[in-house]
Amino acid sequence: MAVAYSDSRASQQMAVVVWVRIIVSIFVFLPAAPSQAARLYTEDDPVTILTTDTLKQTIHNSTTAWLVQFYSSWCGHCIQYSPTWKALAGDVKDWEQAIRIGVLDCAHEKNFDICKEFEIHFYPTFRYFKAHGSNTDIGKTYRGPDRELQTVRQLMVNFLQNHTKQDWPTRCPLLEPSRTEDILALIGQKREQYMAIIIEDTDSYVGREVILDLMPYEGVSVRRVLSSDKALMERLGVTAVPAAYLFHPNGTHGLMDAQKRLRFFFSSFLKLLPGVHRQSPASHQSPAHSSSNGQKRTEEWREFDKSKVYMADLESGLHYLLRVELARHQTLEGEQLRTFKDFVTVVAKLFPGRPSVVKLLETLLEWIVSLPLDKIPYDAVLDLVNNKMRISGLFLSDRVQWVGCQGSSASFRGYPCSLWTLFHVLTVQAAVRPDALANTALEDDPQAVLQTMRRYITTFFGCQECGHHFEEMAKESMGAVKTTDEAVLWLWRKHNQVNRRLAGAMSEDPLFPKTQWPTPDLCPTCHEERSGIHAWDEPTVLDFLKRHYGATNISPKYTLEPAPPAPPKDTPPKDAAAVAIAPPAHPEAPSQPAGARPPLDLLPPAGNHSALLPPLHPQAQVQGGVGAHKEPRPGPSVSFLGFSSVDMSLCVLLYAFSCVFLMLLFFFFRARSRRWKVRANRPFV
Numbered sequence: 001m002a003v004a005y006s007d008s009r010a011s012q013q014m015a016v017v018v019w020v021r022i023i024v025s026i027f028v029f030l031p032a033a034p035s036q037a038a039r040l041y042t043e044d045d046p047v048t049i050l051t052t053d054t055l056k057q058t059i060h061n062s063t064t065a066w067l068v069q070f071y072s073s074w075c076g077h078c079i080q081y082s083p084t085w086k087a088l089a090g091d092v093k094d095w096e097q098a099i100r101i102g103v104l105d106c107a108h109e110k111n112f113d114i115c116k117e118f119e120i121h122f123y124p125t126f127r128y129f130k131a132h133g134s135n136t137d138i139g140k141t142y143r144g145p146d147r148e149l150q151t152v153r154q155l156m157v158n159f160l161q162n163h164t165k166q167d168w169p170t171r172c173p174l175l176e177p178s179r180t181e182d183i184l185a186l187i188g189q190k191r192e193q194y195m196a197i198i199i200e201d202t203d204s205y206v207g208r209e210v211i212l213d214l215m216p217y218e219g220v221s222v223r224r225v226l227s228s229d230k231a232l233m234e235r236l237g238v239t240a241v242p243a244a245y246l247f248h249p250n251g252t253h254g255l256m257d258a259q260k261r262l263r264f265f266f267s268s269f270l271k272l273l274p275g276v277h278r279q280s281p282a283s284h285q286s287p288a289h290s291s292s293n294g295q296k297r298t299e300e301w302r303e304f305d306k307s308k309v310y311m312a313d314l315e316s317g318l319h320y321l322l323r324v325e326l327a328r329h330q331t332l333e334g335e336q337l338r339t340f341k342d343f344v345t346v347v348a349k350l351f352p353g354r355p356s357v358v359k360l361l362e363t364l365l366e367w368i369v370s371l372p373l374d375k376i377p378y379d380a381v382l383d384l385v386n387n388k389m390r391i392s393g394l395f396l397s398d399r400v401q402w403v404g405c406q407g408s409s410a411s412f413r414g415y416p417c418s419l420w421t422l423f424h425v426l427t428v429q430a431a432v433r434p435d436a437l438a439n440t441a442l443e444d445d446p447q448a449v450l451q452t453m454r455r456y457i458t459t460f461f462g463c464q465e466c467g468h469h470f471e472e473m474a475k476e477s478m479g480a481v482k483t484t485d486e487a488v489l490w491l492w493r494k495h496n497q498v499n500r501r502l503a504g505a506m507s508e509d510p511l512f513p514k515t516q517w518p519t520p521d522l523c524p525t526c527h528e529e530r531s532g533i534h535a536w537d538e539p540t541v542l543d544f545l546k547r548h549y550g551a552t553n554i555s556p557k558y559t560l561e562p563a564p565p566a567p568p569k570d571t572p573p574k575d576a577a578a579v580a581i582a583p584p585a586h587p588e589a590p591s592q593p594a595g596a597r598p599p600l601d602l603l604p605p606a607g608n609h610s611a612l613l614p615p616l617h618p619q620a621q622v623q624g625g626v627g628a629h630k631e632p633r634p635g636p637s638v639s640f641l642g643f644s645s646v647d648m649s650l651c652v653l654l655y656a657f658s659c660v661f662l663m664l665l666f667f668f669f670r671a672r673s674r675r676w677k678v679r680a681n682r683p684f685v
């Protein structure tokens with residue numbers, strides 16, 4: 001009975017404990033909900049996330065105007081509207097010195113009081129805050145039912161124009177139309193920078209939007225005039241509006257050929273004029289002469305055509321990846337080794353490179369696949385990349401030669417640019433050569449290149465923050481890629497997302513501003529405007545990407561000719577034949593000065609890992625020309641335990657010779673012992 005009583009008490013206590021736990025977990029969960037949902041906007045979005053701690057200090061007495069959306073993370077309408085708000089913020093990112101976009105989550109417990117103080121009763125509430133507003137300003141609510149992106153953008157322009165001379169945003173240019181005489185006075189005058197005039201109808205916003213788009217750019221200023229000024233229209237030869245007229249610094253002038261009369265086309269055209277560049281946040285000096293960290297260019301500028309992809313960039317990127325980036329790892333094992341294997345598989349099979357580089361990648365692949373080890377020393381990879389075994393026809397330059405990826409200073413562009421370029425090339429190759437990955441276990445996966453890139457970036461890419469951002473993007477949507485064409489477009493879209501996020505950042509080369517790519521001058525038909533908003537014609541973009549990153553658009557200009565592999569200093573040549581079959585040195589082949597190599601302290605000490613490396617293949621020969629390489633490509637044979645056929649023949653010869661020698665010895669001693677026996681039996685002889 002006593003036992004039964006204590007049992008029921010225990011079960012009652014258990015029940016109480018369970019209930020307490022449930023209640024506690026509800027209370028713990030409740031405050032967590034808004035912060036989870038606050039992820040409606042993240043730091044990666046082009047909006048400023050405001051809180052009770054930052055709202056007032058940000059918007060009051062600000063040098064810019066503000067448009068803030070007060071939202072609630074549980075309100076379905078706010079959730080549905082968030083993509084439009086993000087798109088708007090991205091669209092007007094260049095207007096930041098005049099007007100900025102913010103968000104504040106009123107469902108977050110921390111923000112309850114501030115939302116009350118600002119009299120926010122409904123979600124979402126849009127509030128405009130004028131520049132230089134007082135500490136009591138709670139903003140002006142926009143109540144219009146139309147919240148389409150274009151409408152809100154135009155309201156932002158109207159709102160800016162509602163400022164007076166006294167409270168005008170400090171860096172915002174004039175948005176009013178210019179006077180005819182001011183424009184006429186420009187004709188024939190030389191000036192320091194370009195001057196663009198947008199001619200438009202009274203109700204058009206194009207002129208004001210282009211003026212604001214060009215705000216963060218130096219080297220050009222923009223004004224607008226109205227088409228109602230017939231005399232000016234006639235003087236400038238304008239017959240249709242909106243139109244753009246350009247006064248060059250040297251005094252020449254004429255109508256701007258921007259292909260389409262749209263805001264995006266006008267703005268892009270002006271941003272890409274020679275000498276026009278985005279203001280550097282760290283430096284306002286000319287980008288060609290200095291950089292944010294003072295690292296000047298020491299190399300000569302290599303002229304290039306931006307409609308081309310350069311093999312020198314791809315090879316320099318591969319060199320950096322294989323000899324410098326990987327060198328940070330003493331050994332490759334586990335996930336690192338698997339990632340590296342897949343990376344080598346993808347490049348060996350898809351890289352439309354010169355035969356000497358492809359052969360090197362194939363050799364690397366065959367070697368790495370044939371190794372039964374689950375851990376390899378990095379130095380063994382390096383020995384192979386450096387062709388320490390002197391296999392004929394294998395060559396990857398160890399000089400960095402940036403061309404399309406060169407920056408205005410040594411600290412800009414270069415390797416990350418080449419890595420993007422390499423992966424765009426690989427996604428395109430996977431789409432145009434569907435059988436290229438046959439028999440690799442990757443052939444049926446349309447995401448093969450993307451997933452390999454994802455793993456490479458998170459495992460090896462030196463910029464960890466970049467890896468983190470890329471992983472976020474991959475988690476969000478890479479899984480939805482169903483075809484290799486979609487993979488090409490996915491990478492293009494995400495690269496543009498990164499471009500948008502980095503526009504105006506310290507890492508941006510002022511000479512190569514981050515833009516939404518391809519720009520209209522590269523592909524006019526890729527761009528459209530739907531309901532006043534810029535849009536991409538994606539099928540056309542796909543065609544363009546396949547052409548741009550296709551093998552035939554890769555220029556071999558500035559690539560270094562393969563040189564014969566130099567005999568390693570610490571090991572003598574294996575045999576004379578090896579020297580005889582090596583490709584002849586190109587007369588212009590550079591001597592590879594030490595200064596052009598990656599910093600030596602980044603490279604591991606050269607050890608002797610020859611035993612792990614594949615042997616010399618006598619048939620290996622160099623064939624010239626980009627893309628000359630054919631499928632399927634037999635690689636050099638890897639014989640038993642890494643010995644070449646020459647080694648094996650020598651062994652067999654030695655073996656046979658030893659056998660004969662031993663047999664001769666045997667017969668010799670046998671004959672002698674017989675003679676001794678005869679002598680012993682017949683001592684009288």
Ligand SMILES: Cc1cc2nc3c(=O)[nH]c(=O)nc-3n(C[C@H](O)[C@H](O)[C@H](O)COP(=O)(O)OP(=O)(O)OC[C@H]3O[C@@H](n4cnc5c(N)ncnc54)[C@H](O)[C@@H]3O)c2cc1C
Pocket residue numbers: 404405412413414416417418419420421424457463465466467469470491492493494495496497498499502505507508509512513514517518
């Ligand atoms: C995976 C990855 C993630 C990165 N993440 C970050 C980051 O989070 N923060 C950071 O500061 N830096 C990041 N970087 C570096 C950054 O994106 C640039 O590579 C670097 O700033 C150099 O810029 P760039 O001007 O040379 O142009 P890049 O952006 O490197 O582009 C190289 C070339 O690709 C072409 N191109 C541009 N856009 C596209 C497109 N959408 N589709 C196809 N081709 C295009 C253009 O010809 C351009 O010159 C990342 C790099 C990589 C490879």
